[in-house]
Amino acid sequence: MTHWILAPIILPAILAPFIVLAARYHIQIQRVFSMAGVVALIAIAAGLAWQASDGTVTLYQLGNWAAPFGIVVVGDRLSTLMVLLTAVLAFFVLLYSMASGWDERGRHFHALFQFQLMGIMGAFLTGDLFNLFVFFEVLLIASYGLMIHAGGQERLRAGVQYVLFNLLGSTLFLFALGSIYAETGTLNMADLAQRVTLIDPEETVGIRVAAVLLLLVFAIKAALVPLHFWLPSSYAEAPAPVAALFAIMTKVGAYAIIRVYTIIFPPDLEVTAGLHNDWLLPAALISLTIGMAGVLAAKKLDRLVTFSVIGSMGMVMVAISLFTAESIAAALYYIVHSTLAAASLFLIVDLVRSSREHLHLTVLPPVAGAALISGLFFVAAIAMAGLPPLSGFLGKLLILDASFTSSSGVWAWVVILTGSLVSIVGFARAGSTVFWKAKSVAPESVEDNEDDTDAPSAPEAPATMSYVAVGGLLALLVSYTVFSGPVHAYMSATSAQLFAPQPYFSTVLETPGKLSKPKAEEH
C-alpha cells in the first residue's frame, strides 16, 4: 500500500501548524516553508497523476481498516488530475501573494493557505461522502480566514454573507448525508453506488430527495444559478490572490457533481432518472446566460471577472449535465482552462487596482506599467471569453461538439454562442475603457502629483515577480492550448474511467483490511 496518495493532505496539514507555531513572527521563514511545501506538492501531485495515468486506482485505507467501515482515500485519474491542478495553481498564487505583499497585510496568511490546500486536496481524494463534508468544512473554514484577510469594512461585510451562505450549504449537506444514510446505510461512495442499484424503483422518494439535496449542495459550491448569490461580492472583495485560489473552489463543486453523479447516481439509474436533463441543464444554461450578461453589465472590473467565473461555471455545467463520455471529457478540459484563466484575471485586476484610484469602468489616467498589464489582460480576456487561438475556444468547441447529438443540443448551442459574443463585447468594453481611453487623460494628472505634496503620490509599479506569476499562469494556458491533443486524450481516458467504474469499486471494496485478517486467524 503506497503512502504517497496521502501526502497531498498530510503535507499541508503538517506545514500549517508548523508555520503558526514556529514561524509566526518571521514572514520570510513562513514564505520559504510555504513555497517549499507547494513545490513539493506539485512534485507529489505530478507523481500521483503519472501513477494514475495508466488507469490504476490507488487506495489508501486509514488505520488499515477495510472500505465500507474504514475511511479510505482513493486516487484515480480524475482526483489526481484535480490535485495536480490545485498544486500548480497554488504555486502561482503564492508567488503572486509574496511579490505583491498581500501575505503581510494580515496575520496567518500562509498557515491559512496551507489549511485551504489541505481541504481542497482532501475533498478531491476522499472516497467517502462524509469525509467529503469534513474536507469541505476544512477548506471553507480556511477560506473564511483568507476571505477577510487584511480586513476592511466592505470585505468583512462580504465575508459575513459568504460565511452564512456556505454554512447554510453545509447544513444542507448534512441533511443530504442523513437522508442517504437513512436510505442505504452507507456513505462510502463505492459501496453506495452498488447499493442504490438495489433500491426498489417503487420506493424512490427518499433516495431522490437525497440526490436532489446533494445536487443542491454541490451547486452552491459550484455557484450555479440560482445559488450563485454568494459569489460576486465575496470574490470581488476578497484579496486578489485569495480570489485567484478560490477559482479552484467552484471547481470542487463541479468535481463533486462529476464524481457523485457518474459513480453513485449515473444518468441511466432508474431511481434518480430525470434529475440531470430536467434540472441541471436548464440551471447550467441560465448561469451561463447570467454570467455572460453580468460581464456586459458590470460597472467595476472586479465584478466583471466574478461574473465571468459564473459564466464559465455555467459552461462547465452545461457539459457536465449532458453526462456522456465526450461531454465529461470536454468539461474536464474546460475546468482546467477556466481555473487558470480566472485565476490570472483576478491577479491582473489586482495589478490594475494597485495603481488605480478605483476599479469602476470609467476613464482614469493610465495605470503603472499599463503596456504590460493591458497585454496580459488582453490574453487573459481572450482565454476567458473563448476566442481562438487559446484553450477557451478549444474547450468551447469540445463542449459544442459533445452537445451536438443531445436532444437539448440546440439550446446549448444558442446559449453558448450568444453568451460568448456578449462576453467578448463586455471584455472589449472594459479593456478599452481601462487601458485604451486612459491615454486621453494621461499627462496633466501625473504632473499635478509631482507639484502637490498633499495629493496621493503617483502609484508604484507592481513588483516584477507579480508579472512573473501572472505571466506564468498565462504561459501555462498557452502551453495547455499547444498540448491540447494529448491533454484531451488524457481527459477522454479520465472520463472513460468514470463511466466504467467497476475497477474503482473492486479496488475500494475488495481490498482486505485489518478486520478480515485477525478474524481468519482466530477461528
Added chain:
Amino acid sequence: MEFLVASAIGILTAAGIYLVLRLRTFPVILGMSLLTYAVNVFLFASGRLTIGAPPILVKGVETYTDPLPQALVLTAIVISFGMTAVVVMIALGAYLSSADDTVNDPTDPDPQPEAEEDVA
C-alpha cells in the same frame, strides 16, 4: 417517539429558516444554530430510533443501535459549533467596523465617482 423527533426536527428547521431569512446578523446566526440542531437530531435519527440499546458490542446484549450516526453527529456537532463561533466573530468584526449589522450589501455599494463622468 417518531412523531416527537420528527416534529422537533420540523419545528427547529422551520424556525431556523425563518430566522435565516431575516436581514440582521444576530437573528441569522441564531437561525443557523437552530438549523444545525435540527440537522444533528436528523442525523441521529437516520440510523433508526431505538431506546436503551448500546451502540458498542456488549456481552449478553442482543439488540444494538447503529453506531455510525452517533459518530457522524459527533463530528457534525464539533464542526457546526466551530463554524458558529467563526461566524459570530466575523459578524462582530463587520458590525464594529461599519456600525451596522445588516446582512445585505447597501443598496448602492459604492456609488459611481462623479469627477470622471465628463471625461468619458
